Amino acid sequence: MQDVNAAPTTASMPARLLNRSIGKKLLMSLSGLVLLGYVVGHLIGNLQIFVGQNALNAYAVFLRSIGAWLWIIRAFLLGMLIIHVWFAVKLYFENRSARPIRYKRKVYQEATLSSRTMIWTGIGVFLFVVYHLLHFTFIVTNPQYSHLEDALGRHDVYSMVILGFQNYLISAVYLVSIAIVSYHLVHAAKSMFQTWGLNDTNFEKILRPATVIFAWLILLGYIAIPIAVLAGIVKLPEGVI
Amino acid sequence: MNLTLYVWRQKDAKDKGYMEKFDAKDISPDMSFLEMLDVVNEELESQGKDPIAFDSDCREGICGMCSLNINGVAHGPERATAACQLHMRHFKDGDTIYIEPWRARAFPVVKDLIVDRSAFDRIIEAGGYISVGTGGAPDANAIPISKDDAETAFDAAACIGCGACVAACKNASAMLFVAAKVSHLVNLPQGKVEAKRRVVNMVAQMDKEGFGNCTNYYECQAACPKEISVKFIAQMNREYLRSLRYKDK
Numbered sequence: 074m075q076d077v078n079a080a081p082t083t084a085s086m087p088a089r090l091l092n093r094s095i096g097k098k099l100l101m102s103l104s105g106l107v108l109l110g111y112v113v114g115h116l117i118g119n120l121q122i123f124v125g126q127n128a129l130n131a132y133a134v135f136l137r138s139i140g141a142w143l144w145i146i147r148a149f150l151l152g153m154l155i156i157h158v159w160f161a162v163k164l165y166f167e168n169r170s171a172r173p174i175r176y177k178r179k180v181y182q183e184a185t186l187s188s189r190t191m192i193w194t195g196i197g198v199f200l201f202v203v204y205h206l207l208h209f210t211f212i213v214t215n216p217q218y219s220h221l222e223d224a225l226g227r228h229d230v231y232s233m234v235i236l237g238f239q240n241y242l243i244s245a246v247y248l249v250s251i252a253i254v255s256y257h258l259v260h261a262a263k264s265m266f267q268t269w270g271l272n273d274t275n276f277e278k279i280l281r282p283a284t285v286i287f288a289w290l291i292l293l294g295y296i297a298i299p300i301a302v303l304a305g306i307v308k309l310p311e312g313v314i
Numbered sequence: 315m316n317l318t319l320y321v322w323r324q325k326d327a328k329d330k331g332y333m334e335k336f337d338a339k340d341i342s343p344d345m346s347f348l349e350m351l352d353v354v355n356e357e358l359e360s361q362g363k364d365p366i367a368f369d370s371d372c373r374e375g376i377c378g379m380c381s382l383n384i385n386g387v388a389h390g391p392e393r394a395t396a397a398c399q400l401h402m403r404h405f406k407d408g409d410t411i412y413i414e415p416w417r418a419r420a421f422p423v424v425k426d427l428i429v430d431r432s433a434f435d436r437i438i439e440a441g442g443y444i445s446v447g448t449g450g451a452p453d454a455n456a457i458p459i460s461k462d463d464a465e466t467a468f469d470a471a472a473c474i475g476c477g478a479c480v481a482a483c484k485n486a487s488a489m490l491f492v493a494a495k496v497s498h499l500v501n502l503p504q505g506k507v508e509a510k511r512r513v514v515n516m517v518a519q520m521d522k523e524g525f526g527n528c529t530n531y532y533e534c535q536a537a538c539p540k541e542i543s544v545k546f547i548a549q550m551n552r553e554y555l556r557s558l559r560y561k562d563k
């Protein structure tokens with residue numbers, strides 16, 4: 074047991090971030106914000122599939138052309154993901170132990186379902202990220218489409234994506250996963266502002282609907298890709314397989 | 315009206331505790347919730363049984379002693395109402411009512427529905443004050459304070475320290491209470507002097523007591539009998555961010 078009567082020690086700045094509830098939330102929120110930026114940026118990149126094979130493959134070549142920077146960015150994002158997951162799990166267990174005996178009856182009045190399920194949607198997002206990297210980045214799960222090249226001899230990302238999503242099971246996994254990501258964002262995008270102290274009663278009235286619309290845009294943007302492939306709107310170019 | 319109650323019974327802090335069923339008969343809709351419990355207790359005492367222990371003092375919504383989780387909601391179904399001001403007319407004849415104590419590691423049960431909220435006192439001791447030399451009362455308007463600041467500070471100062479915010483929060487977080495105290499003082503010129511040390515130390519003590527972390531559920535403001543707004547939590551977060559590099563001299 075800690076001695077609760079001892080005068081609080083004024084901790085150093087790193088300790089104020091790492092060991093105090095508000096500090097931990099700030100780190101969680103900062104890492105979440107970076108991941109959020111990635112989710113938006115990645116969507117804009119991916120939507121180039123609607124422009125055509127050339128655009129998407131050129132984009133992939135561009136990403137690889139920045140060389141070391143690509144790895145620095147990837148390492149940074151991975152670091153942020155690790156921080157985010159670490160604190161998510163830590164806060165989850167701390168919060169559970171703050172109420173060792175549960176209520177027999179508990180009715181929520183204001184806490185939304187999306188806010189109460191953050192840890193579960195978060196774990197869903199994490200599993201999806203692992204699968205997604207194995208699928209498209211490290212090309213472990215479907216290696217048969219990994220060595221395609223387009224007419225200019227570039228890695229044919231365009232055809233790889235289409236062949237992937239033509240499989241109903243794979244498309245279904247993506248649809249469900251993207252829905253989980255978006256649901257995480259419904260609370261996340263709003264909660265961030267509160268954590269950073271940028272919220273007040275009037276702003277909250279705009280923020281709530283704005284974050285729901287934002288989450289829908291992310292959802293629709295991402296699922297448009299597998300749906301367009303399955304509906305035959307985005308087609309394989311001539312000569313692939 | 316007649317009601318069926320399920321009430322948490324626990325002999326002392328070490329006892330495991332259980333829910334006990336009671337029949338509350340001939341309850342007037344004009345009674346307050348606590349008066350209803352008084353009636354049940356009189357009946358229990360007349361039978362030589364141990365009455366249900368619960369906290370109360372002012373019974374007019376200002377002291378913050380009453381602390382009942384009623385049908386899964388801290389202070390019961392009426393918004394902006396402490397349990398002592400909740401009237402039985404908000405229930406129907408034949409209703410079943412579950413009554414439980416505040417549940418939090420930092421608020422251990424003393425007996426039945428009574429919990430120990432001294433954790434809140436220690437948070438106040440950690441910084442919920444201003445340091446002034448006492449003496450003759452200063453002139454009321456010696457320090458000019460804008461109407462807006464005065465109103466905001468007063469909204470925060472309305473907190474009665476009941477702990478319903480902790481009880482309602484899924485994480486048993488005390489953020490609304492601490493935020494109310496921090497904001498009450500920091501919105502006034504007298505409170506600005508020690509603002510940084512205050513927020514750092516109060517948050518440190520809050521964590522030490524074993525309260526949970528805030529997930530921004532906003533369940534606290536829904537339960538608060540004084541309608542303390544979560545905007546004060548945003549303000550405390552802001553104050554905390556500003557104080558990250560503060561050093562105690």
Ligand code: HEM
Nearest residue numbers: 102105106108109161191192195196199261264265268529
């Ligand atoms: C695309 C990836 C992700 C993004 C964009 C994201 C974004 C965010 C943001 C912005 C917040 C709000 C922080 C705040 O309240 O200030 C948040 C909270 C949260 N995230 Fe994530 N997140 C992602 C992945 C994950 C993963 C993989 C987990 C793993 C378990 C997770 C678990 C959580 C939890 C539990 C919270 C709530 C923490 C709390 O307030 O108690 N998230 N997320």
Ligand code: SF4
Nearest residue numbers: 473474476477479538
């Ligand atoms: S903030 Fe509201 S619910 Fe919490 S202790 Fe103060 S009055 Fe009670």
Ligand code: FES
Nearest residue numbers: 373377378380398
């Ligand atoms: S008994 Fe004083 S507030 Fe309820």
